[in-house]
Amino acid sequence: MQRYARKIFVASGLRTPFGRGGGALADHDAISLSVPLARAMADIARPDLFVWGTVIPSLGWSNIGREVWLDAGLDPTVPAFSAVLACSTSMVAAFAAAGMLGGSADLALVGGAEVMSNPPIGLKLDVSKRITKLFRTDPPAAIAALQALTADDLTLPVKGWANRITGRTMGDHMEETAQAWGITREAQDEWALKSHQRAVAGWERGFFDDLVIPLPELARDANPRADTSAEKLAALPPAFDKSGKGSLTAGNSSPITDGAAALWVATEAGLSRLPAGTPFAELVDQEIAAVDHHVDGLLMAPSFAIPRLLARHGLRYEDVALWEIHEAFAAQLLANVAALEKPGWTKDRAGVDFDFGPFPWDRVNPNGGSVAIGHPFAATGARDLSQAVKELSALPSGSWAIVSVCADGGHGTVALLRAP
Structure with a gap:
């Protein structure tokens, strides 16, 4: 099944280093942090369309896409608009752009930024x-x-950007889900340690060098910790549920982070305008799922979206060579995959009667995920997609990748990519 009338591609873009909350990037707002990134991307190619987002609202602007583009001093004849879907913001920006390409638009620049250090009052x-x-x-x-x-x-943002309807944070909700799915503290810490080790190793071998532009304040990601260990992670107290049953900590949850990320969405004609050697992959299909978070949990929609997307293409889990799964919390990734592996789940809950087989854990987030790298809400989708495209470019032609992002409100967005 081909979703688009013509082939659509995503190509790796750039991002800023991701800074710790209250750290090197804390003097920015989402616009000022986006401007150097937009300029760096526009130096590569002039897009026909600019789609940008931020999640934490500000009374200072209503269309951050246009504000960033004009503040960057770029061509005012390029249309620019905004997108928002919580943590999936820059992924849905890519989906929106994909549906608009063709005719007079062949190349879109999409992304988002978040300065979580400075929530408005x-x-x-x-x-x-x-x-x-x-x-x-x-x-x-x-x-x-x-x-x-x-x-x-x-x-006041005293509740950590709590869900408006429930008044509870994503961490509060995820504690319930972790307990419902039997996700242990040990399993969460083990995954968090892998995330840090892989992100640090990625930086050390130069994987991120052509994905991240240095800023005057910060040259590389501030969150990955080379000195963390299982013992250090195990010593941290629960961050949300302090009743004695809590298992989510500052170490196995994504940290408060400032950052911006971008990528390209293009037709074949648009790809020809990018420099030779730019990693790219075909955006074959997409799925956006929504669940009743009172029943299934606030961050469990990917476990509905993934099987629906794969079944449309007759793909088993083992057919997917790369899984780039957003780590809002280690428990969130572990719970969603536990659902995918649970006998009967995909049929009874996701409505997909298909034998997906065993899940290939060794193919998930090879260069680390959000627990280590950080999670500036609106930048995460673009960071995940760009990172996945580069990872996929090293795999054989025709290899498949899944990029999955959970989002507040009971949403999950998933992209199916194929290596050219």
């Missing part, structure tokens, strides 16, 4: 209405009301 609705009305009728009283504000009047 807003006014609660009733307070905002009161002060806005005062500014219309009695400006001095409005100023006095602003000066008299207390913490009770503000919308």
Whole structure:
């Protein structure tokens, strides 16, 4: 099955180094962090379309795509718009661009940025209405009301970007899911250690050198830890559930991170405009799943999307040479794969009656994932796709890859790639 009327490709782009929350990149906002990246990408090729996103909202802009493009001083005749779907933001930006290519557009530049160090502080609705009305009728009283504000009047990011409907963080939700699926603390720490070791090894052998542009403040990812160990990870206290049953820690969860990432989406004509040797892969198909998070868990939608996508193409798990799976938490990756492996799950819950066979654990995230590299919400999809495309380029022609991202709200987005 071919999703698109013509062949669509994704080509590796660039990203900034990913910085620790409160660290080297904390003086930026999402626009200023995106500008040097947009310029670096535009130096490679002029796109016909620019699609960008950020997840943490700001009253300072409404269309970050256009703001970034113009602040970068780039060609104002290039259309630019924004996309957002929580942690899947820059992946759905790629899907949106893919559906728009053809005709006058053959090359799209897509991505996203997040500065999690600087979440905005807003006014609660009733307070905002009161002060806005005062500014219309009695400006001095409005100023006095602003000066008299207390913490009770503000919308503060004290709950770590909690889900608005439940009022609970992704970590709170994932603790429940980990317990429901029997994902142990030991298994989470073991996966986290692998993620760090693989990311550090990737940097040491130069894998990331042509994927990351150095910034004045930071030259390489700040989160991967060469000095971590099973003992250090085991010593960390639970970060969310502190009742004695909690297993998610700062060490086996993705850290607060600042960063931006980009990639190319192109037709065959668009690919010809990129430098020779740019890694690329065919975007064969995509799947976006949504689940009732009260039933299945907030971050479990990939376990629905993946089997539906593979079954359309008659692919078993072992047919996929590369699995690039976003690690919001080690427990999240482990739980989603546990669902894929559970007898009857794909048929009874995902509605797919197909024998997928055993899961190839040795093919997952060969250069580390979000637990080690970091997770700036809107940048993760582009980072995952670019990284997967480069990894896939080293495999034989025709090799398959799955790139999967879970997202707040019970969403999961998955791309099926094929090496040229």
